[in-house]
Each structure stands twice: as structure tokens, then as C-alpha cells.
Amino acid sequence: MNLPDALDAATQAAQAPIPRCADGPVFSAPWEAQAFAMTLRLHEQGAFTWKEWAHTLSTVIREAQAAGDPDDGATYYTHWLTALERIIAQKRLVAHDQLETRRAALYRAARATPHGEPIRLENDPEFRA
Amino acid sequence: MSDEHHAHHHHDHDHDHGSELSPMDLRVRALESILVEKGYVDPAAIDALVEMYETRVGPRNGAQVVARTWADADFRDWLRRDASAAIASMGFEGRQGEHMVAVENTPEEHNLVVCTLCSCYPWPVLGLPPTWYKSAPYRSRAVIDPRGVLAEFGVSLPETTRIRVWDSTAEMRYLVIPMRPEGTQGWSQEKLADLVTRDAMIGTGLARDPASLASGEDAA
Numbered sequence: 001m002n003l004p005d006a007l008d009a010a011t012q013a014a015q016a017p018i019p020r021c022a023d024g025p026v027f028s029a030p031w032e033a034q035a036f037a038m039t040l041r042l043h044e045q046g047a048f049t050w051k052e053w054a055h056t057l058s059t060v061i062r063e064a065q066a067a068g069d070p071d072d073g074a075t076y077y078t079h080w081l082t083a084l085e086r087i088i089a090q091k092r093l094v095a096h097d098q099l100e101t102r103r104a105a106l107y108r109a110a111r112a113t114p115h116g117e118p119i120r121l122e123n124d125p126e127f128r129a
Numbered sequence: 130m131s132d133e134h135h136a137h138h139h140h141d142h143d144h145d146h147g148s149e150l151s152p153m154d155l156r157v158r159a160l161e162s163i164l165v166e167k168g169y170v171d172p173a174a175i176d177a178l179v180e181m182y183e184t185r186v187g188p189r190n191g192a193q194v195v196a197r198t199w200a201d202a203d204f205r206d207w208l209r210r211d212a213s214a215a216i217a218s219m220g221f222e223g224r225q226g227e228h229m230v231a232v233e234n235t236p237e238e239h240n241l242v243v244c245t246l247c248s249c250y251p252w253p254v255l256g257l258p259p260t261w262y263k264s265a266p267y268r269s270r271a272v273i274d275p276r277g278v279l280a281e282f283g284v285s286l287p288e289t290t291r292i293r294v295w296d297s298t299a300e301m302r303y304l305v306i307p308m309r310p311e312g313t314q315g316w317s318q319e320k321l322a323d324l325v326t327r328d329a330m331i332g333t334g335l336a337r338d339p340a341s342l343a344s345g346e347d348a349a
Contacts, residue, residue, distance in 0.1 A: 016266040018281055026183050026257050031157040036257075037178035038161060040224060041170045050225075054299035058246035065265060073260035076248070081156055094163050102159040110155075111147035119148055121162060 019072045032077035039084050048087050056090075057083040182257055190221045191254035191304060192325035195336075196318040198231070199309040209233075212304065216254060225302060226253030230295075233306040234332075238291045241279070241332035242303045243271035249297035251304055255327060262331065272296070282333040305329065307336040 027033040043050060060083040065071045069079075088094045109124035121127060150158065164170045194216055198205045207215040212229040216222070229251055232240040244250065245268050250258040261267050270278050275292040279285065286292070295303045307329040313321060316339075323342055328334030 018261050018266045018270070018278065019264050027179070029153070031151075031153045033179040033183070034157050034161060034175060036182070037175040038157075038164060038170055040178055041174055042164070045169065047169070051299040054247055054249060057248075061247055071265035073262075073264035076260070076263045078153065081153070081160075085156070085160065088160075088164075093167070093169065094160065098163060099156075099159050102163055103155050106150065106155055106159055106162070110150045113148045115148050117148070119150065119158075 016070075016072070019074075027077070029077075032080075035077055035081040035084055039080070042084075042088070042093075047093060048091055053083070053087060056087045059083075060086065182252075186252060187256035188254070188325075188327035188330065189322070190219075190256075191251070191327070191330045192322040193318070194219060194221065194231075194254055194304065195306055195325045195330065196321035198233075198306050199313075199321055200316075200318050208306075216304075221253040224252055225249070226251055228301050229254075229304060230301060231304050231306050232293070232295060234308045236287075236290065236308070238293055239279075239286055239332065240293050240295060240303070240305045241271055241275050242295045242297060242305060243268060244297040245269070245272060246298075249299060249302060251297075251302035254304055255330060259327070279333065282328065284333065284335060305332040307334075310336050310339050312339050 027036070039053065042048065043053060048056075057080065060079045061071065064075070064079055064082075069075055085094075085096075085099060089096050105121060105124045105127065106119070108126060109121055110119045112125055113119045113123045161170065161172075161175070165172060194208075197219070198208055204215060207218075208231045212231040213222075213227060215231075216226065216229055232242075234240055244262075248258050248263045250262065267278065272294055275294050276286070279292070297303060307325065309321075310324060313324070320342075324337045324339065326334050326337060329336050
């Protein structure tokens with residue numbers, strides 16, 4: 001992101017109406033709640049300070065805005081999860097590669113799990129305990 | 130090809146009946162499974178936290194603080210001196226409520242709270258922020274044009290009322306104490322709390338009109 005992009009995004013935001021739809025539930029999907037709660041637990045265990053967290057989250061939001069995200073609040077937890085993945089990589093808790101590998105395994109496990117049954121990592125055909 | 134045959138094939142086209150995870154589910158589950166394996170998070174603790182924020186932490190807490198501030202002069206003094214301690218004494222403490230400042234509306238000055246960078250918000254008293262609080266238009270315009278923002282929320286203040294905007298940070302959270310409506314002398318704190326809306330405690334609203342309680346009108 002460069003400065004003109006950021007300014008441009010900020011100008012657009014300044015002109016858009018504030019999205020005031022009716023208040024929905026606190027979380028609109030389970031993954032939002034899980035990403036939120038994991039962040040709190042990691043913070044409470046001293047994995048990062050809340051100041052570091054707020055800095056990472058605001059950086060991710062700024063980057064997304066500059067890249068064309070409407071940033072109307074609906075994508076907020078997407079930014080939250082991106083920030084969580086970033087801060088734990090920075091803190092060397094979970095490496096990016098490790099996440100990628102696990103996602104691929106879970107994807108295969110899901111494909112191999114009959115619809116309606118719980119998706120377990122062991123269902124991955126390439127799973128090795 | 131018979132219709133029956135066709136229908137069967139349609140269902141079977143990719144040769145499996147597997148499940149699918151959305152991209153976001155996949156990312157969260159991958160992360161959670163690794164964190165659980167490493168012992169950084171406990172699934173039961175995660176569930177308990179979610180349940181707490183979905184059901185128990187919300188603006189009813191803040192409304193009780195405001196009602197007590199209106200009704201109890203000693204509490205008001207304490208809130209002015211040390212809002213974090215005064216609020217914690219009511220059992221509303223913990224995450225993101227460690228450094229609270231209460232800002233009181235007067236006929237001369239109206240307070241409006243924003244977090245321009247992300248979404249810092251006093252969780253113990255207000256719960257998690259509404260979508261609009263997290264949106265770029267609110268975050269930028271609350272600072273540039275607070276009067277215009279208030280108008281969008283249906284609030285118009287006298288020209289002589291100054292609007293003071295407070296930018297929350299990771300260290301400092303604000304709770305707006307709206308003005309106590311006229312005609313509420315002698316009301317119980319419980320009844321007063323019904324006049325206090327979430328928006329009134331952010332500053333994008335005012336306390337409800339006492340007459341609206343009788344008519345059963347609802348407000349955000």
C-alpha cells in the first residue's frame with residue numbers, strides 16, 4: 001500500500017453512508033466467534049499484548065481498505081482472522097507453512113467425510129498420526 | 130437416457146458425497162486445530178468465551194452504570210475519579226474494561242466515541258461493537274463531520290452544543306453518560322436503565338424519552 005492509495009480509500013470512506021442495518025447477532029457465523037475467542041485466549045496467555053494486537057488489526061484493515069475492500073463492517077472478522085494469522089506467525093507460534101499444510105489436510109478430510117458427519121483430520125486419506 | 134437415470138447422474142457428478150468447508154471455516158479450523166495441539170487454546174475455554182459474549186456481556190451492563198450515575202451522587206463522584214474501579218465494583222470488569230473513562234454529556238457539550246484505527250470498544254459495559262462502529266465511513270466521518278454523523282442517527286443538537294470526539298485506543302475506552310431525561314425524578318435505577326440505549330452510550334444517540342417507555346416503543 002502506498003500513501004495515495006490510503007488517502008484515496010479514506011476519502012471514499014468519508015463519502016459513503018454509514019451502514020446502519022438492523023442489529024444482527026453478535027457473530028454472523030461460528031468461525032467469527034472462534035477467531036475472536038482464540039485471540040482473547042492467546043492474549044490472556046501472554047502471546048501478545050493488546051496494543052500489539054490493535055496495531056496488527058488496524059494495519060490489516062488499512063491494507064484491505066487500500067486494496068479495495070469496502071470496509072463496511074461486514075468483512076471485519078475476515079480482517080480479524082488475517083490479523084490473528086499474522087501476529088501468531090510474527091510471534092513464531094504457528095508458521096505460515098504449517099497453516100497451509102493443515103488447511104490442505106482439512107480440505108481433503110472434508111472431501112472424504114460423508115455429508116453431515118463431523119469432519120476429523122483423521123479422515124484425510126493422507127493422514128499419518 | 131431416461132429421466133431417472135439423468136437425475137441420478139446429476140447428483141453423482143463428482144463421484145463423492147463428501148463435505149465441504151467454506152474458505153473461512155477452513156482457515157479457522159486449521160488454526161484452531163494447531164493451537165489446540167500445541168496446548169495454546171482449550172476448546173472448552175473457547176466455547177465458554179463465545180457463549181459469554183453472545184449472551185451475557187452487552188449494553189444492559191452499561192445502562193445500569195449510567196442509571197446509577199444519574200441516581201447516586203457518591204457513585205457519580207467515584208466514576209469521575211476512577212471510572213474503571215467504579216464500574217468494576219458493579220461486576221463489569223475484565224477484558225477491554227481495564228482503563229475506562231466516563232464522559233458526561235451536558236447542554237454545552239456532547240460526547241461521541243469512535244475508534245479511528247480499528248474497533249476498540251468498552252466490552253464489559255457495551256458488549257461487542259455493532260457493525261457500523263467497525264465500518265470505515267463511521268470511523269472516518271465521526272472525526273471529520275460529527276454533526277453530520279449525528280444527523281444520520283437522527284440526533285440534532287442545538288448549534289451551541291459543542292461536540293467532543295473521543296478516539297478509543299488499546300489503552301483507553303470511553304463510556305458516554307447521556308443526559309438524564311426530564312420528568313424522571315424518583316424513578317428507580319432499574320426503570321432509569323431502560324432509558325439508556327447502546328447508542329446513547331456511544332454518543333450516536335440520546336437517552337430515550339420517558340414517554341416512550343409507557344408506549345412500549347423500542348429503540349436501538
